[in-house]
Amino acid sequence: MSGGISFDSVSHTYRPARGRAVLALDRVSLAVREREFLALLGPSGCGKSTLLYLLGGFMPVETGRISVGGEPVTGPGPDRGIVFQNFALFPWKTVKQNILYGLEKQKLPRPEREKRAQEFIDLVHLTGFEDSYPSQLSGGMKQRVAIARTLAIDPAILLMDEPFGALDAQTRGLMHEELLGIMEHRPKTVVFVTHDVREAVYLADRVAVMSARPGRIKEIVEIGHNGRPAPEVVKSSEFIDKVDYLWDSVRKEALLAQSQKSDG
Amino acid sequence: MSALKRYFPILLLGLLWEIAPRLHLIDPESVPPLSTVAVAWWNLLRSGDLASNGLSSLQNLVAGLALGVVVGTALGVLMAWYKPLDELVHPVVRALYPMPKSALIPVMILWLGLGSASKIASIFIGCLLPVVLSAYNGARGVDRVLVWSALAAGATRRAVLWEVVVPSALPEILAGTRNALALSFILLVSSEFVIGQRGLGYLISFLGEGGAYDAMFAGVLTVATVGFLADRIYLAIMRRALAWRE
Numbered sequence: 001m002s003g004g005i006s007f008d009s010v011s012h013t014y015r016p017a018r019g020r021a022v023l024a025l026d027r028v029s030l031a032v033r034e035r036e037f038l039a040l041l042g043p044s045g046c047g048k049s050t051l052l053y054l055l056g057g058f059m060p061v062e063t064g065r066i067s068v069g070g071e072p073v074t075g076p077g078p079d080r081g082i083v084f085q086n087f088a089l090f091p092w093k094t095v096k097q098n099i100l101y102g103l104e105k106q107k108l109p110r111p112e113r114e115k116r117a118q119e120f121i122d123l124v125h126l127t128g129f130e131d132s133y134p135s136q137l138s139g140g141m142k143q144r145v146a147i148a149r150t151l152a153i154d155p156a157i158l159l160m161d162e163p164f165g166a167l168d169a170q171t172r173g174l175m176h177e178e179l180l181g182i183m184e185h186r187p188k189t190v191v192f193v194t195h196d197v198r199e200a201v202y203l204a205d206r207v208a209v210m211s212a213r214p215g216r217i218k219e220i221v222e223i224g225h226n227g228r229p230a231p232e233v234v235k236s237s238e239f240i241d242k243v244d245y246l247w248d249s250v251r252k253e254a255l256l257a258q259s260q261k262s263d264g
Numbered sequence: 265m266s267a268l269k270r271y272f273p274i275l276l277l278g279l280l281w282e283i284a285p286r287l288h289l290i291d292p293e294s295v296p297p298l299s300t301v302a303v304a305w306w307n308l309l310r311s312g313d314l315a316s317n318g319l320s321s322l323q324n325l326v327a328g329l330a331l332g333v334v335v336g337t338a339l340g341v342l343m344a345w346y347k348p349l350d351e352l353v354h355p356v357v358r359a360l361y362p363m364p365k366s367a368l369i370p371v372m373i374l375w376l377g378l379g380s381a382s383k384i385a386s387i388f389i390g391c392l393l394p395v396v397l398s399a400y401n402g403a404r405g406v407d408r409v410l411v412w413s414a415l416a417a418g419a420t421r422r423a424v425l426w427e428v429v430v431p432s433a434l435p436e437i438l439a440g441t442r443n444a445l446a447l448s449f450i451l452l453v454s455s456e457f458v459i460g461q462r463g464l465g466y467l468i469s470f471l472g473e474g475g476a477y478d479a480m481f482a483g484v485l486t487v488a489t490v491g492f493l494a495d496r497i498y499l500a501i502m503r504r505a506l507a508w509r510e
Contacts, residue, residue: 058412076415088409092431092508101427103415133508153417 005032005055005157005189010064012050024050026214027064037183037190038203041197041246043254046113046191047215052159054147055191068157078106081155085162087142090132095121096130096143102153120148124184136184140171151182160192164199180228197247201239202229209249210212212257221246270442286342295480305482312465314486321452321463325379328387329448333441336392340399340437341429350400357396365390365447366454373459383455385461389453391444397441402433435509440503449491464490 012025024047032038040048053059055066057076066073068080089098096117098131103113121130125146134142150158162170180203183190194200200207204223211218223242225233233239278298285292296304306429308314343350368389372382414428415421430437456465468483 053412056412056416058415060410066340078411078416078418082412082416084409084413088407090410090413090428090431092434101414105414105418105423135508135510147412149417158354248405 001073004034004069006065007051007068008067009054010051010054010061010066012047012054012059012062014050014197023109023214024217026139027170028215028217029214030217030220032191035187036193036206037198037203039207040191040193041200041207041250042195042210042215043212043250043257044195045213045257046210046211046253048210049161051210051215052082052161052191054195056080056159066223078102078153079155079157080205081102081148081150082159082161083143083150083155083163085145085165087134087139087166089142089149090223091134093216094131094133095126097138098134098145099152113197116150116152120152123151124148136147138171139167139174143167143175146211147179147182151186154186155188155189157189160190161175162195163195165194165196172199179203179218179230184192184228194251197243197250198234201242202234207246212253212260219249242262266409289498293477296481300478301481301485304476304478308467308479308482316462317462317467318486318490320380320454321465323384324463325448325452327389328382328384328451329385329391329444331388332391332444332448333437335388335397336395336444337399337430339392339438340396341399341403341425341433342405342452344400344433345425347430360396361393367453369451369455369458372455378461380450380461382459383452386455387448387451390447393436395449398436398443399433402436403429404439406432406435425507435506442495442502443497445494446491449487449494453487464505468503 007028007030010025010028011023011167014022016022024109028047028051040051043047050059054061055068055073057080061073090101093101099117099120100113103116108116118130121127124147126141126144126148128142131135134145137145143166149165164175165174178197192200193201201223203226207221207223209218209221210216221242268392282298284290285295285297305314312404339353343353365386369382369386372385376382378386387495410428410432411424414424419427452463453465453468456463457469460466460469464483464487468487471480471483473478
């Protein structure tokens with residue numbers, strides 16, 4: 001299956017049970033190339049997570065069209081794996097059971113499932129924690145379980161919703177390296193939602209900046225790392241310039257969002 | 265040592281129960297001393313009355329409670345999942361919730377006769393609503409990202425119900441079941457008062473009417489102890505089932 005994604009004039013309105021309807025996304029059009037790492041950057045409340053949830057098929061696409069490999073998205077599917085900010089592990093399942101869950105759904109034969117689960121536990125350096133419950137793990141370990149659980153079913157597309165937002169800076173840095181390492185060996189199309197500019201520039205091939213609500217694609221910036229970025233890249237003037245530029249771009253939107261809020 | 269300290273007030277109460285009637289601070293006819301009650305309890309045990317009535321009570325209790333928990337959980341979870349069912353059932357649940365379910369015992373007798381079926385049905389009805397509401401609240405509180413994670417992994421909506429929603433709601437369901445357990449004892453004993461024939465409630469009322477007050481107290485004490493032990497055992501099971509939480 002092809003991993004190219006296209007958003008075609010996608011709008012989305014939230015209609016809360018009480019209160020007035022809010023236009024979250026306004027005619028968003030965007031194409032994500034196959035095996036590209038695209039970061040969606042924007043101030044909080046700009047609809048970037050909504051865009052991801054629509055692509056995941058968790059909410060119905062009401063206006064416009066989202067297609068994956070030419071096929072319209074109509075619901076969730078194992079071709080699009082997702083990693084959430086708050087890990088979303090099944091707390092009543094152990095590390096191994098969490099990873100096995102998706103493999104069972106994919107109807108893999110038992111020996112194959114066991115082998116694959118162990119392989120991914122080892123991949124995210126959680127060997128020895130197979131039988132631990134999520135409540136016994138640190139935030140970084142939980143997120144590694146969530147990533148392993150999603151990668152184990154080998155989706156063509158990886159959706160990440162501020163996956164490292166709940167982690168401390170140290171752990172976040174380690175997770176970046178781990179993610180890049182995994183991507184090197186198992187390339188996928190990645191849509192990565194974040195409000196961390198440095199994270200976006202470091203990880204992504206392209207960064208799409210979203211405007212304040214209603215969310216639109218404001219601009220797209222090519223990062224163009226040559227292969228996997230080395231950790232030293234963050235010291236290069238090119239990197240710093242891009243971060244500065246994007247920081248300004250997002251800051252304007254964040255200020256705009258703030259003034260919208262104070263307007264009521 | 266700490267257990268002794270914790271239950272010291274109960275020990276004190278037992279002591280008071282023994283001494284007060286002996287010193288005629290309370291009428292020993294109305295409250296026989298604890299030792300007299302203990303002897304009566306021993307006699308009830310030896311005669312086999314306690315075992316046969318206790319077994320009957322326990323069977324009806326387990327049947328009614330199990331039925332209430334299974335049906336209540338299913339109904340509560342489905343209400344949380346299917347809005348039309350919620351809209352249909354919720355007003356009924358809300359209207360019937362405050363009603364004392366023991367008022368339905370005569371209705372059960374009318375429909376099911378003077379036997380175990382009426383007792384089980386009464387316990388079932390008494391247990392049902394607390395379980396329905398706790399399962400409903402638990403299922404409504406399920407984190408949507410857990411549901412999404414399961415769907416993205418390829419689970420069907422029906423599988424999500426059993427594999428994600430029910431386990432997510434388990435802490436609430438188990439807490440509701442504990443309330444149901446306490447209610448089941450109330451309904452058990454009251455239905456046995458009304459229906460008679462057998463059971464610990466029947467034994468208590470039979471002995472009381474016959475003027476065997478020491479034995480009647482022995483019956484009351486037995487019910488209280490069994491209820492207490494059932495709750496303790498239930499708590500231990502609940503803790504094990506929820507061991508995955510911190």
